[in-house]
Amino acid sequence: MKRMRGLLVLTILCFLISSVTSLQAWEILQQSGFSQALGDIFFIDEQKGWATGYQGVIIHTQDGGKTWSQQKVELPCDSELYNIYFADDKHGWVTGSYVMGDGFILNTSNGGETWKIFKTKDMEMPYSISFIDNKKGWVCGFGNGTILHTEDGGKTWDVLYKPEKNYLWRQIFFENAQKGWVIGCESPQKGKFFDTIMATKDGGKTWQVKYYKPVADEDWWYPWSSIWFVNEQEGWATICKKEATLLYTKDGGETWTKHQFNLGSWLYSVKFINQKEGFISGNLADSGKGALFHTKDGGISWELTAEFSKSLRKIHFLNSQEGWVTRSNGYFYHTINGGKDWECQLEPKTHLHDICFVDRNNGWAFGKYERGGGLILHSEDGGRNWDKQRLELPSGDWQMGIHFMDSQHGWTGVSILGPNSTGAFLQTKDGSKNWSITEIEYLPQDIHFSDAQNGLMIAEIEGGPLVMSFVQTNDGGESWQVRNKVARDKELGGRRIPSRIQCLNAQQWWVMSSWCLSYTSNNGKNWTQKKVPDTSGFYFLDDQIGWFGSNRLYHTKNGCQDYKEQELPMPIEWISDIYFKDSQEGWCLGNRYYVGDSLERCIIFHTTNGGETWEVDLKSPQHLHRFGYASGRLWAVGDNSVVYGIATQAVSALGKQYITLGKVKTVLFQNYPNPFNPETWIPYQIAQDSDVTITIHNIKGETIRTLQPGRQRAGAYILKKQAVYWDGKDDKGEEVASGVYFYTLRTSDFSTSRKMVIFK
Numbered sequence: 001m002k003r004m005r006g007l008l009v010l011t012i013l014c015f016l017i018s019s020v021t022s023l024q025a026w027e028i029l030q031q032s033g034f035s036q037a038l039g040d041i042f043f044i045d046e047q048k049g050w051a052t053g054y055q056g057v058i059i060h061t062q063d064g065g066k067t068w069s070q071q072k073v074e075l076p077c078d079s080e081l082y083n084i085y086f087a088d089d090k091h092g093w094v095t096g097s098y099v100m101g102d103g104f105i106l107n108t109s110n111g112g113e114t115w116k117i118f119k120t121k122d123m124e125m126p127y128s129i130s131f132i133d134n135k136k137g138w139v140c141g142f143g144n145g146t147i148l149h150t151e152d153g154g155k156t157w158d159v160l161y162k163p164e165k166n167y168l169w170r171q172i173f174f175e176n177a178q179k180g181w182v183i184g185c186e187s188p189q190k191g192k193f194f195d196t197i198m199a200t201k202d203g204g205k206t207w208q209v210k211y212y213k214p215v216a217d218e219d220w221w222y223p224w225s226s227i228w229f230v231n232e233q234e235g236w237a238t239i240c241k242k243e244a245t246l247l248y249t250k251d252g253g254e255t256w257t258k259h260q261f262n263l264g265s266w267l268y269s270v271k272f273i274n275q276k277e278g279f280i281s282g283n284l285a286d287s288g289k290g291a292l293f294h295t296k297d298g299g300i301s302w303e304l305t306a307e308f309s310k311s312l313r314k315i316h317f318l319n320s321q322e323g324w325v326t327r328s329n330g331y332f333y334h335t336i337n338g339g340k341d342w343e344c345q346l347e348p349k350t351h352l353h354d355i356c357f358v359d360r361n362n363g364w365a366f367g368k369y370e371r372g373g374g375l376i377l378h379s380e381d382g383g384r385n386w387d388k389q390r391l392e393l394p395s396g397d398w399q400m401g402i403h404f405m406d407s408q409h410g411w412t413g414v415s416i417l418g419p420n421s422t423g424a425f426l427q428t429k430d431g432s433k434n435w436s437i438t439e440i441e442y443l444p445q446d447i448h449f450s451d452a453q454n455g456l457m458i459a460e461i462e463g464g465p466l467v468m469s470f471v472q473t474n475d476g477g478e479s480w481q482v483r484n485k486v487a488r489d490k491e492l493g494g495r496r497i498p499s500r501i502q503c504l505n506a507q508q509w510w511v512m513s514s515w516c517l518s519y520t521s522n523n524g525k526n527w528t529q530k531k532v533p534d535t536s537g538f539y540f541l542d543d544q545i546g547w548f549g550s551n552r553l554y555h556t557k558n559g560c561q562d563y564k565e566q567e568l569p570m571p572i573e574w575i576s577d578i579y580f581k582d583s584q585e586g587w588c589l590g591n592r593y594y595v596g597d598s599l600e601r602c603i604i605f606h607t608t609n610g611g612e613t614w615e616v617d618l619k620s621p622q623h624l625h626r627f628g629y630a631s632g633r634l635w636a637v638g639d640n641s642v643v644y645g646i647a648t649q650a651v652s653a654l655g656k657q658y659i660t661l662g663k664v665k666t667v668l669f670q671n672y673p674n675p676f677n678p679e680t681w682i683p684y685q686i687a688q689d690s691d692v693t694i695t696i697h698n699i700k701g702e703t704i705r706t707l708q709p710g711r712q713r714a715g716a717y718i719l720k721k722q723a724v725y726w727d728g729k730d731d732k733g734e735e736v737a738s739g740v741y742f743y744t745l746r747t748s749d750f751s752t753s754r755k756m757v758i759f760k
Helices: 654-658
Strands: 004-009 012-015 027-030 038-043 049-053 058-061 069-071 079-086 092-098 103-108 116-120 125-131 137-142 147-150 158-161 167-174 180-186 194-200 208-214 225-229 235-239 245-249 257-259 264-272 278-284 290-295 303-308 312-317 323-327 332-335 350-357 363-369 374-379 386-391 397-404 410-417 422-428 434-440 442-449 455-461 464-473 481-487 500-503 509-512 516-520 528-531 537-540 546-549 553-556 564-566 574-580 586-591 602-607 615-620 624-630 633-638 643-647 680-682 684-686 690-697 703-712 715-717 724-726 739-746 751-758
Touching: 038 079, 038 312, 038 323, 049 079, 049 092, 079 125, 092 137, 103 125, 137 180, 167 225, 180 225, 180 235, 225 264, 235 264, 235 278, 245 264, 264 312, 278 303, 278 312, 290 312, 350 374, 350 397, 350 633, 363 397, 363 624, 363 633, 410 455, 422 442, 442 500, 455 500, 455 509, 481 516, 500 537, 509 537, 537 586, 546 574, 586 624, 684 690, 703 715, 703 724
Parallel strands: 125 167, 350 624, 397 442, 537 574, 574 624
Antiparallel strands: 004 434, 012 386, 027 643, 038 049, 049 058, 058 069, 079 092, 092 103, 092 125, 103 116, 125 137, 137 147, 137 167, 147 158, 167 180, 180 194, 194 208, 225 235, 235 245, 245 257, 264 278, 278 290, 290 303, 312 323, 323 332, 350 363, 363 374, 374 386, 397 410, 410 422, 410 442, 422 434, 442 455, 455 464, 464 481, 500 509, 509 516, 516 528, 537 546, 546 553, 553 564, 574 586, 586 602, 602 615, 624 633, 633 643, 680 724, 684 715, 690 703, 690 739, 739 751
16 A cells, blocks of 8 residues: 555635525535536627527526526427527527427527527528528528528528538528528538538528538548638638648638648637637647637738647637637636636536535535546535535546544545546545545545544455455554455446445444445454345445345345335436435435436435335436435435435425426437447337337338337336447348438337438
């Protein structure tokens, strides 16, 4: 074991969370950042701006991006929003589509206080939007190359142009009411794709091809491109491919010349703020890092202005000094000095994996930033307000647990998984103001102390991921010894299930792995393994009575000598945690991916009769990972730093108060990836046990492949190991051609179809 490397001093950043007056039902005590990935941004001045993203989210700022609020849009959570544009502080438009494939355009005339929806029946996926005032606008998108036009500010849209060929349009740009350009690629049913630029001189009624080049095989998956004109004659275009492609024209787009751009590759977006000054987002050619390029001489020369850890996407500059960029993971950055310095304006997404309270007021939660670094939250008022502390730890696939003995002494173990997996043991003696970090040869998964000196850590030995090691300390963590080893099962359902610890007292401990439960009655000198069904969450009241399970819940009254299944009111993918305050009342965290047509990722179930019957207490849009309990209060933490809390003396009723419960539906979800080449997975959910068949047919309605997973139990089949796999071949074993296909789910009482696209 390596000894202590040094002391990590954390900077404490305080932020206030809105108070709640009581915890008689589940309440959100804390939630930071936006859980949705954000993609486009638009500012009309230094203060007012909007951003769009997945799950139909639109956010708005009135202070230059320092704070953001979400605007209400009546869209289902399977919506994706792409491009946003405002003509002034009142009139704005957004393009988007549903997962089901139907497209729409949103418009507002009051700055986003309300949004109206126009469904684009003639365009499957409207993507780019261009307005010359608050009345006249154009939209292009994916599918058939159609271009739509409005004369009334987006209240109605008409088909202005419908080509004979199929096109994937990425951006449309109009300089005035007559002159416009569109960029994308031609997508034939068979053969190669062709990068394409078209121009119009009659407001979009007719279009002429001005640029037409074949797409290299290695670039087919990157159809991003952009176009920008500084006046009627001078324009620029980028085509995202491995070999940087920057085009310019000086004759209104009649001819295009390739610029010798050697600074980077995969150029995504180009914007000019005047005839001389412009910006390009992309990647560095050597490292692949995100990069912003800048010109001050009209594009004759370009220089690297800023580097980012990940690719840049959209650019929006108000002037030569102030602007915003979006990264590939949805984060926004702001500059006020022309790109020399950048500030991340939106709180990064964070995920909390464990929580521990020592009394009604003092508690800690531990998790990670999605883009790297650890996160510890500390509350002194029962979770109403939190201090945030950042641990500078590497990014990666994490496993961790946290435990506090009192308000000052706490421990946590961290595993950072990857090609060079590392483990660390962290300890604080001042309430988490300072942490000492010791690198260890183990990969911790959970940690718990029975007193200030005696603790147990469940870990994997590096290089042996299928061996679960019981590592103990009797000197407060100064030294650790392996006391026992148990061979672990393989990954459960394609997911890596971390082991968990429950301490009943100084002598009695339970430990969970994905395939067994282990018990000791003499502080770890001897362990007994109990073979049980797949397990991802558990809780025991003593050495006999407990609950455990994964996609099914089980109850034992004799220490796992036998057990019986308890029925939950709706299907789940996995149980992440269970807590019982006594033999009758308890809660269960059941996670899943889809319910009906919405994303309800976690269900908190509640029982008052020992699990004989369960009711839904809460539906959360975030996955929840752990319970924490102290002094009559229960907390739950999960993704997006969400913290729920409840007083356990009263039976909660939030499910009855706020949530309208419905029957689980049979649903066919969008295949992933889509578009794809050569393989894809088809996820679905069925409401009852049934024989399942998925049929794939072409645009003529001809059946080309029948996939039969057979008879299946009610539930969700979402993960790759559960979803139906298609290799892109027909029933004869021959690869199908590029194009649009349909897939149909059939059960004993249900049939529905969806669309998918294969590119080759």
